[in-house]
Amino acid sequence: MKDIHREVIEPLLTEHKGRLIKLLGDGVLAEFASVVDAASCAVAMQNAVAARQAGVPPQKRIVFRIGINLGDVVVESGDLLGDGVNIAARLEQLCEPGGVLISGTAYDHLQGKFTLPLDSAGDQQVKNIARPVRTYRVRMNGDGRPWRLRLRQYSAHLRWATVLVAVVLAAGGWFSFLRPSSGPSVTTALPSVAVLPFNDTSGNAALAYFGDGVAEDIISMLSRVPDLKVLGRNSSFPFKGEPIDVHKIAANLGVTHILEGSIRKDAGRLRIVAQLVDARTGEYVWAERFDRSGTDPWEIQDEVTEKIVVALAGDAGTLKKAQYRQVWGKDHTDLEEYDYYLRGNDLLVQLSPETTEQARQVLTEGLAKFPDSALLRIKLGLAYFIRGWNGWSDNPTSDFRQAAGLAKEAMAQPALSPMERRSGHYLSAFVRVTERKFADALVEADAAINLSPYDAQMLGALSQVLIAGGKPAQALEWIDRAEVRQAASPQTTQELAFYRGGALAVEGRLEESLAALKVDQTDFFSPLMQAIVLNRLGRTEEAATQLKKGLAFDPEFTQAKWRELSFYSDPAILEREVADLASLGLPEK
Incomplete structure (x- = not known):
């Protein structure tokens, strides 16, 4: 960490006219006179840190979060205080690893002055700040957004050691990656x-x-x-x-x-x-x-x-979450079956092409070491499913087949634990959807929920299986239960709103569907679904605007891609959705 600070952070602060205010454990607080300089410096830092660790195993990398805010501060004895600093610190906590998250005030000053795209991350309610804060993610590679799993899981990222940014910027990594491996062993059996x-x-x-x-x-x-x-x-x-x-x-x-x-x-x-x-x-x-x-x-x-x-x-x-932190601090040679499961699961819930591939590698290695493990088979199957579903491989059909095979092998083993059965039914429900065996998918979804009735994330995600299987009313019931049980957060609110909007659209409750879909700002699926609903309401100009917004994420998106990613037991639902998008100008192929 000291080398990164000396060789990356300090030179880039100087280059971009930033002023180091103070060190915050593994993070820094810095001030800039220009928002453009702050954002440019943040992107340069993330790229430089990633480049210098290209050859480091994923589990040993120091990963940074960066938050940027433009706001008023109080100067006291050379330090910066006030809401401007607090918001920047909260944005860092909300930011995804390796990313940059900026506030609405900073976004307003970047318009037309910054080269990388900025994607809305929605309004966030942050601690000790009365009003919600508009937030935007910097699209680091400048390309269209990667495919996101529509049957999305709620993120459970590691909690980083320190907050970092202030009126402009700060960054920090999780220090456990730097601890010597000779420390006390970590117990990672079931808590x-x-x-x-x-x-x-x-x-x-x-x-x-x-x-x-x-x-x-x-x-x-x-x-x-x-x-x-x-x-x-x-x-x-x-x-x-x-x-x-x-x-x-x-x-x-x-x-x-x-x-x-x-x-x-x-x-x-x-x-x-x-x-x-x-x-x-x-x-x-x-x-x-x-x-x-x-x-x-x-x-x-x-x-x-x-x-x-x-x-x-x-x-x-x-x-x-505590187990995730512990298992990444454990020496690689000491990993047990459950350790591999925890590492793989922590990577999978981050839902990106890179972390999904890392999870697949971790779980493949674990399964080679523990070839009889049903738990690792199921989690590896989920990695293949996520990769295929999101279009992150050249052959999604092969990935679905791999997922199905691993799930079948795992569920055929005798004396499965309740956790293995729960995870196996969860994966099998989604696999059956891709096989268009919708009745079987509904049975698997019910079995998973019966084994874990208080898991709000599972209730929300599996509501998508109910929608695909022709049970939108029951899906809405599960979404209601998930909302009551899930800890309130902007992210989960948007996730559940998307599921709700999809179920209401299938039921023909278009105005309610549109209201729910407007809450979700996470990816391109929401604007495309809004385009479909608006088109059915006769509001074609607004529908065309939403289609344009969706295509901004991926200009090469087509009707064929929508067919590939959508599953319904009633084919007429999919055909009508495709017809709506086609009438608005979405190309066939």
């Missing part, structure tokens, strides 16, 4: 949790039952999460009333995490606090407070316990 009874802090003895009930509900829900081990109440409840010694309890119970909490009731208001502790370090890795009003404690209990489970479980949950 295990002991849930302690929640303490009553209001002095109301009658509420003791309520704290026990919350803990019991959480245990019951977590027990249905396939990639998690949770101890029963008979193991954890004997510690009720004792001083909480995390290390002692974890050692006695053999768990990696302790979930503890408290309850306080004042008049008609109830406060529940939950905290997850890493038993190995004693650190709090997640905490949340829930304030609720109401007269029905059981309704409040159901709502809060479900939100706690969703926050902890799943590919985007706190426990899985």
Whole structure:
């Protein structure tokens, strides 16, 4: 990191007339007099860092995020403070690895002055800032956007060590890549949790039952999460009333995490606090407070316990994110089966051609080392499916065939774990869609959800299988459930809005569909779907504008490509969509 700072960051700041304000751990805060200089410097930094690490294995690269904002700051003792800096720092956190994310104020000053395309990333609600912030991604290669998986997964990127940019710019990488491999080993087996009874802090003895009930509900829900081990109440409840010694309890119970909490009731208001502790370090890795009003404690209990489970479980949950960080810090020669799974999964959820190929390589290597692994077969099958579906290979049909074969081999193995069965049904649902075996796809989707009913990401993604299989009404129900359970974020809001817009369009509820599709600003599918809906509403000029917007992402997009990427059990739906796009001028081939 020191070499990169000395040989890349400092020279480029000088070249682009930037001023280093301060170092922030693995990041920097810098100021520029010109937004154009800031953006040019940011792109040059990303290109230079990528070039110097071209020969470094993906898992050992230092990857940067860069956020840029133009705004007011306060100068105090040579430092910069204020909302201008805060927004830049928040943009860095939202930025994709290796990318540059800029605010709307900076975007406005770049119009006509910057050579690379800028793609809308939507309005983002950032912490401690009252109004949403417009954001734009710099299209680093200047080309049309890569194909994105329409059955999209919610990103679960690693949390980087430091925030970086301010009124103009900053960059930082995850320092764990630089740690010596001789450090303590990392345990990457399935995480295990002991849930302690929640303490009553209001002095109301009658509420003791309520704290026990919350803990019991959480245990019951977590027990249905396939990639998690949770101890029963008979193991954890004997510690009720004792001083909480995390290390002692974890050692006695053999768990990696302790979930503890408290309850306080004042008049008609109830406060529940939950905290997850890493038993190995004693650190709090997640905490949340829930304030609720109401007269029905059981309704409040159901709502809060479900939100706690969703926050902890799943590919985007706190426990899985912690495992991603741990597994990338582990020496390559010590990787076990589950380590390969975690690395592959973390790369796949980033949904780009590069990370998908990296995931395919990691999982292929893991399967060669553990040839009987059903888990690695399933995840490798998903890598092939994503590559084919997004047009990132020359032969999507071959990729789909590979995915189907790997899924079949994995599901045929005896004594599959709940996690393997869940993942296998998830992959099989999408594979059956590409095979146009829609009835089978619906069965697979139901099986996946039954094994992981609190996984909001899975509910959202698999709603696309329901739409393809002719069940848009049920798809809308799953989307509603995902919205309730998914932690609110601009990204997930847009993802679910796209799914909703597609289901409503199939149902013929065009105005509602259009309203939902307008929320999604993530890729070219939304403007093309908007063009279809607007055309059916007779608003042809607006439809043509949306088609033009979609083609800006990929000028070579055709009717044939739409056919290749769209699947419906009723062929008339696809034919009508193609006819709408054709009438607006989309070329056939």
